[in-house]
Amino acid sequence: MACAILSGNATAQKSDAEIRDEIAFARGLAADWTFVDLAEQVLSNVKAEGVSSAMKEELALVTCDVFSVGAKNEQDKERRNELYELSLQAYEDFISDHSYSVFLPQAEAALVDTSALYARSLELAMDEAMGAEVQVLRDKRLEVLGRAVEKTGDLISELDAESERTEAQSRELYGLMLNRGRMLTQMAGTQEDGSYNFDQAIITLENLVFAAGDGTPYALRAYVAIGDCYTAQAESSVKPDRLWDNAANYYEAVVDMAIPRSSSTWEELSQDLTQADKDLRFLFLELAMDGLVQAQVNSGRTELACTWALHYYNIQRREGFTFSPKGYISLLAVARTLLDSGGFVGGRSAEGKAQWYATEDAMVADKHSKRNRQTASDMALRIAQRVNEDNRGNTLQVKAQKLISLVVNQPGMAVAPDVLFDAAQGEYYERNYIAAVSGFKRVLAALEGEESARRIEFGPKVLWHVGRCYQKTGRHLEAAMAFMEGCTLWQGDPEFDSQNAQSFYRAMGEVRRAAPGQEAIEALYAQSETLAATFGAKDRETILFSQGEKLRRQEKDFAGAIAKYAEVSTGSEYYEKALVNTAVCRYRLGDSATAIKAFDDYVDVFVGDPKNATSSPLALAKRKEAMATASFYRTLIAFQLAEQSGDAAAAWERVLTCGANYHLDFPEQDVLSPWTMSMVMNANLRIAKLEGAKAIHAQMVELYPESKRTGAASLQFYDTLKADRKAAQAAGDGEGATALLREMVRLLALGNNATASPSFANLRQESRHWIELLDWAAAETVLQRIAARYAVEKPDEMARYIVPDLGHALLAQKKVAEAHQVLLPLNDGVKKPGKQTLLDYCRSVSGWVEGAVGVWEVVPGAGEDDAEFQLVVDSLNAICNAGDKWECEWYSHKFSLAYAYYQWGQRDSRHLASAKRQLGTLRDELGATFGGIESSCKEASDSALAQAYSGDILRRRFIKLWDAVK
Numbered sequence: 001m002a003c004a005i006l007s008g009n010a011t012a013q014k015s016d017a018e019i020r021d022e023i024a025f026a027r028g029l030a031a032d033w034t035f036v037d038l039a040e041q042v043l044s045n046v047k048a049e050g051v052s053s054a055m056k057e058e059l060a061l062v063t064c065d066v067f068s069v070g071a072k073n074e075q076d077k078e079r080r081n082e083l084y085e086l087s088l089q090a091y092e093d094f095i096s097d098h099s100y101s102v103f104l105p106q107a108e109a110a111l112v113d114t115s116a117l118y119a120r121s122l123e124l125a126m127d128e129a130m131g132a133e134v135q136v137l138r139d140k141r142l143e144v145l146g147r148a149v150e151k152t153g154d155l156i157s158e159l160d161a162e163s164e165r166t167e168a169q170s171r172e173l174y175g176l177m178l179n180r181g182r183m184l185t186q187m188a189g190t191q192e193d194g195s196y197n198f199d200q201a202i203i204t205l206e207n208l209v210f211a212a213g214d215g216t217p218y219a220l221r222a223y224v225a226i227g228d229c230y231t232a233q234a235e236s237s238v239k240p241d242r243l244w245d246n247a248a249n250y251y252e253a254v255v256d257m258a259i260p261r262s263s264s265t266w267e268e269l270s271q272d273l274t275q276a277d278k279d280l281r282f283l284f285l286e287l288a289m290d291g292l293v294q295a296q297v298n299s300g301r302t303e304l305a306c307t308w309a310l311h312y313y314n315i316q317r318r319e320g321f322t323f324s325p326k327g328y329i330s331l332l333a334v335a336r337t338l339l340d341s342g343g344f345v346g347g348r349s350a351e352g353k354a355q356w357y358a359t360e361d362a363m364v365a366d367k368h369s370k371r372n373r374q375t376a377s378d379m380a381l382r383i384a385q386r387v388n389e390d391n392r393g394n395t396l397q398v399k400a401q402k403l404i405s406l407v408v409n410q411p412g413m414a415v416a417p418d419v420l421f422d423a424a425q426g427e428y429y430e431r432n433y434i435a436a437v438s439g440f441k442r443v444l445a446a447l448e449g450e451e452s453a454r455r456i457e458f459g460p461k462v463l464w465h466v467g468r469c470y471q472k473t474g475r476h477l478e479a480a481m482a483f484m485e486g487c488t489l490w491q492g493d494p495e496f497d498s499q500n501a502q503s504f505y506r507a508m509g510e511v512r513r514a515a516p517g518q519e520a521i522e523a524l525y526a527q528s529e530t531l532a533a534t535f536g537a538k539d540r541e542t543i544l545f546s547q548g549e550k551l552r553r554q555e556k557d558f559a560g561a562i563a564k565y566a567e568v569s570t571g572s573e574y575y576e577k578a579l580v581n582t583a584v585c586r587y588r589l590g591d592s593a594t595a596i597k598a599f600d601d602y603v604d605v606f607v608g609d610p611k612n613a614t615s616s617p618l619a620l621a622k623r624k625e626a627m628a629t630a631s632f633y634r635t636l637i638a639f640q641l642a643e644q645s646g647d648a649a650a651a652w653e654r655v656l657t658c659g660a661n662y663h664l665d666f667p668e669q670d671v672l673s674p675w676t677m678s679m680v681m682n683a684n685l686r687i688a689k690l691e692g693a694k695a696i697h698a699q700m701v702e703l704y705p706e707s708k709r710t711g712a713a714s715l716q717f718y719d720t721l722k723a724d725r726k727a728a729q730a731a732g733d734g735e736g737a738t739a740l741l742r743e744m745v746r747l748l749a750l751g752n753n754a755t756a757s758p759s760f761a762n763l764r765q766e767s768r769h770w771i772e773l774l775d776w777a778a779a780e781t782v783l784q785r786i787a788a789r790y791a792v793e794k795p796d797e798m799a800r801y802i803v804p805d806l807g808h809a810l811l812a813q814k815k816v817a818e819a820h821q822v823l824l825p826l827n828d829g830v831k832k833p834g835k836q837t838l839l840d841y842c843r844s845v846s847g848w849v850e851g852a853v854g855v856w857e858v859v860p861g862a863g864e865d866d867a868e869f870q871l872v873v874d875s876l877n878a879i880c881n882a883g884d885k886w887e888c889e890w891y892s893h894k895f896s897l898a899y900a901y902y903q904w905g906q907r908d909s910r911h912l913a914s915a916k917r918q919l920g921t922l923r924d925e926l927g928a929t930f931g932g933i934e935s936s937c938k939e940a941s942d943s944a945l946a947q948a949y950s951g952d953i954l955r956r957r958f959i960k961l962w963d964a965v966k
Contacts, residue, residue: 057101064090064107068114073757077125084118088144108155109172112179115148119186138190145187152180168796174208174218178225181205185229189236201229217280217792220254224287227251231291234298244299251292252308258284261311274821276787278319283792285312286327293337306341306356306376309334313383317352328387328396335383335403338376339410345379348372354379381407381419388422401426405439417446417458425465433469440466452492459490464500471507476514480507480524487531501535504528541572548578558585573619576602576626584633596637599630628666632676635659639679647686655683656692663703674700674709681713685720693717694743701750714751715762718744738773745769752782760790760797767805776812783809799826804837811840820844820862827871835879839896842872846900849961853951856960861903869904873914876900888937888945891954894922895961902965916965923962930958 067090071083091111098104122141126134159165159173184201188194205222212218227250234243258281260266270278289312296305313334316323323331338345344360346368347353356376357363363373384407388400405423408415415423424439440462447455463486470479486500508521508528515521548564551557562585565578572578583598606612607627614620635658642651662669662676677700684693697717700710721744728737748766752758763786770779783806791798803822810819819840826833827841845868847861863869876897883890898918905912926932933955940946 057098057103060094060098061103061107061110064094065110068110068117071114071121072117077121077128080121081118081125084114084121087114088118105155105172108151109175112148112152112155112176115144115151116179116183116186119145119148119183123186142187142190145183145190149180149183149187152176152183156180170212171795174212177204177208177211178218178221181208181222181225181229185225185232188229189232198229198233202226205229215257217284220257220284221287223250223254224284224291227254227288227291227295231295234295241299244295248292248295248299248301251288251295254284254288255292255308255311258282258288259311259315261308266315272821274818276784276791279321279788280791282315282319282321282327283324285315286324286330289330290326290333293333297337297340302341302343303356303358305337306343309337310345310354310356313349314352314354317350319352323390325396328391329399331383332387332396332399332403335380335387336406338383339380339403339407341376343376344373345376346373349374349379377407377410381415385419385422398426398429402430405435408439408442415446417443417450417454420446421458421462424462428465428469431472433472437466437469440469455490456492460486460493460496460500462486463490464496464503467500467503467507471503476507476510480504480511480528483507484524484527484531487535498535501528501531505532541568541574544568545572545574545578548581552581552585552588556588558588561585573616573622576606576623577629579606580626580630584629587633587637592637592640596634599634599637602630603627603634624666628669628672631658631662631665632669632672635662635676635679639683642683642686649687652683652687655679659683660696663699667703670704670707674704674707674713677704678709678713678716682716685717690724693720697747711751714747718747718751721747741769741773745773749782757789760786760794763789764797764801767802771805771809774812776809780806780809780813800834804834804840807837807840807844811843814859816844816847816859817862827875838875838879839893842876842896842900845869845872846896846903848896849899849957853953853956856957863903866904866908869900869907869911872900873897873904886932886936888933888940888949888954889942891933891936891958892945892949894918895954895958898961898965902961905965912965915961919958919962919965922958930955930962933958 064087067083067087071080071087074080074083088111091107091114094101094107095104095111098107101107119141122137122144126137126141129137156173156176159169159176162169165173181201181204184197184204188197188201191197205226208222209219212222227247230243230247230250234240234247237243255261260269273281289308293305293309296302296308312330315321316327316331321327338356341356341358344357344363345354346357346363346366347355349372355366357366360373381404384400384403388397388404391397391400401422403426404419405426408420408423420439420443424436424443427433427436427439443458443462447458463482467479467482467486470476470482483500483504487497487504491497491500505528508525512521512525544564544567548561548568551561551564562582565582565585568575568578580599580602583595583602586592586598587595607623614623635655638651638654638658642648642655645651659676659680662680663673666673677696681693681696681700684690684696697713700707700713704710721740725737725740725744728734728740745766748762748769752762752766763782767779767782767786770776770782783802786802787798787806790802803826807819807823807826810816810822823837823841823844826837833841843861845861845863847859849856849858851857863872876893880890880893880897883893898915901911901915901918905915923930934952937946937949937954940949
């Protein structure tokens with residue numbers, strides 16, 4: 001269904017530029033939203049409309065990429081591994097079928113990258129697997145790594161044989177060497193005897209350092225990988241001391257080169273760094289710190305480990321760096337190191353001034369105030385709590401809770417109930433059920449003497465978890481007792497009272513089946529039934545409905561679910577939900593006609609029939625849930641039928657009739673509401689009701705800003721407006737095209753901000769739109785975001801597009817020093833930047849003059865030495881010599897050249913003569929008033945240039961500058 005959102009009637013073959021826009025959109029769907037099926041459909045639609053021969057291969061490669069990108073963002077491990085398998089097969093097919101393609105190197109590199117990611121995913125699956133499944137996954141992992149390592153060997157040999165590699169080829173070579181080294185380490189760690197592959201990994205990575213150059217980003221990443229290799233060897237060695245030392249040395253080299261431990265050295269170094277440069281350096285700390293403190297601890301150097309650990313903690317606090325997922329792992333390693341140290345921490349930790357001490361006396365001797373003293377265990381707990389709080393709902397939370405558990409179980413540790421609960425829950429998620437029960441019982445003990453509200457907040461959910469632990473270990477009677485206690489002695493939480501009553505009923509059912517006829521068991525079972533009824537839980541009808549739900553949701557046995565729903569009697573409060581869910585099952589079985597009739601009968605007939613009226617609050621609540629489901633599926637089926645009909649207006653109007661008010665009627669449906677609203681928005685677009693589409697989209701943004709449906713809808717709306725803007729431009733409606741562009745960039749920004757990791761293509765497009773609108777501050781914000789996110793991953797795009805645009809945006813805001821710092825690496829006399837980038841760099845060095853006619857407003861440059869000014873005048877000379885003389889643009893460059901000499905002359909008066917000579921030559925040709933410049937600018941074919949120099953501005957500036965140097 002979702003795929004069809006983007007399809008329409010057949011159109012003429014798209015241009016290559018339009019196809020690349022569609023490709024970027026498909027990548028975004030897969031990367032930002034994991035809509036792999038939808039992305040595939042977008043590409044399929046493009047292919048069906050016809051593509052040029054030059055685009056066929058690129059389109060085929062993108063199809064491979066979609067699987068890989070989707071896998072990276074997929075949370076379900078089975079689906080993730082399935083997508084990785086599809087991706088590898090697609091890349092291998094592409095390489096086999098396109099052996100002479102210009103995209104072959106890209107496909108081969110992607111195959112290697114994807115293999116490494118797939119191997120990591122298989123490793124995670126091995127951690128959760130049991131029995132024979134572990135060996136199956138291990139064999140698969142070795143197979144994937146073996147093929148990839150063999151491929152990297154071939155590719156590295158080919159690139160190494162190139163006598164003169166381009167920068168792009170060098171980066172490709174370094175990336176392959178890094179991946180090969182890592183994968184050899186992974187293979188060695190999976191094998192019984194991996195010594196050969198460990199050696200080969202280190203040789204490969206050392207060769208990378210030599211090839212890329214010591215201190216370069218690739219060399220630092222190679223050092224981390226070498227440290228990882230020594231760590232893997234140490235973990236399986238009977239004599240690990242030397243290996244831990246080697247690992248520590250490599251990790252330490254990375255950290256000290258990226259952000260030195262010496263505060264004064266870092267302060268001096270950081271003065272010349274942009275924020276993007278600092279962020280990149282902190283990334284290397286995130287990569288190395290986990291391994292470094294582990295290696296130092298295992299080498300017996302506890303004090304050094306704590307010193308490095310607090311260096312990481314302090315620099316993040318002082319500089320305000322944002323943690324990546326890897327950064328949080330390193331932060332947990334810091335906490336674990338402090339916990340294991342058993343020492344003390346003094347200093348203002350919130351300000352990044354924490355220092356470790358082996359003894360309390362040493363800490364006191366350094367004159368830290370009492371409020372700035374703490375045990376290392378207390379600080380470890382605070383760090384773990386921070387990671388836990390920042391990562392709710394993901395695996396990092398589980399790791400944090402596990403560490404919290406270790407801290408709170410330290411002898412003599414006094415801890416609040418909420419911290420104890422997080423610790424016990426960490427054991428629960430780790431499936432350490434015996435330890436979890438002990439932890440949860442400790443929470444109950446801590447609640448003794450607490451006020452009633454505090455007891456109710458934790459008691460019922462603690463006992464539910466205790467019962468679940470007992471169930472997981474087959475101790476059903478103990479589980480039943482825990483559930484019973486939760487809904488009797490600790491009752492008061494509406495959610496967990498019901499859950500405990502239901503669970504008590506289920507657990508007693510298990511016990512009763514195992515020990516039939518026992519009087520005591522029967523009495524407890526009868527009590528469980530009473531409690532279940534008391535808390536609105538499991539009577540016969542509810543049990544039947546729940547069984548139907550299990551068949552429908554978990555087992556996907558839709559026919560079985562229909563049969564079970566049919567057993568729910570008409571007088572039950574679950575009857576209406578059973579009625580509606582039966583129709584859902586019909587739909588899932590492919591019988592849409594029967595399903596839509598059932599939904600219509602329920603919504604339009606059953607609910608309105610007086611004989612079905614009810615005043616029961618519970619029955620009304622169930623009816624609202626049933627209405628929400630029925631109304632959603634009515635809209636969904638109507639949408640699908642409208643798609644099949646093409647652009648039949650009546651079919652799309654049916655979508656609006658069914659779903660237009662869904663979000664008003666069922667605001668609590670935070671998943672189905674934005675989904676329905678997206679269908680309503682698209683229905684409006686399909687019948688050209690643009691204002692209706694805008695209105696519903698605005699409500700999506702207001703009500704469900706975090707929903708991925710809102711983000712996807714923004715991108716879909718954007719795509720529609722893009723076509724409208726092209727039409728406005730073709731019709732000569734510049735004002736209308738600009739208004740549409742403003743709306744487009746707003747939508748694209750919403751889509752990009754709705755995900756933590758927007759695609760490069762979507763961020764790049766957003767930045768281009770802000771630039772086109774001359775909103776330089778907004779453009780700068782997006783470009784800085786791209787630089788922070790993709791600096792390492794996409795260095796070519798950074799140098800060609802992002803950094804030049806960022807420099808231009810900064811100059812437009814007169815942030816000259818920042819622009820100069822950004823543009824300087826691109827204009828080192830070796831690289832060959834584009835013309836506009838070169839001009840921007842020249843402006844950042846010499847500054848410029850601006851203002852209306854008669855106004856001479858100087859914007860100072862940031863040039864610092866003669867070498868830079870020499871490069872500027874040489875560059876401007878080259879630009880002047882390459883252009884058409886006596887044209888407005890040529891005059892503007894000549895003025896910039898003379899002005900650069902003039903500004904250089906303020907530092908060294910000898911260069912004022914060069915400025916005078918440049919102007920004098922023109923004056924001899926044009927006369928004392930520089931006549932002819934005004935008419936050239938009036939007649940300029942570039943309207944922007946003509947506007948910039950309207951009113952005789954440029955000629956008057958020449959006169960003003962001549963007066964200054966003559």
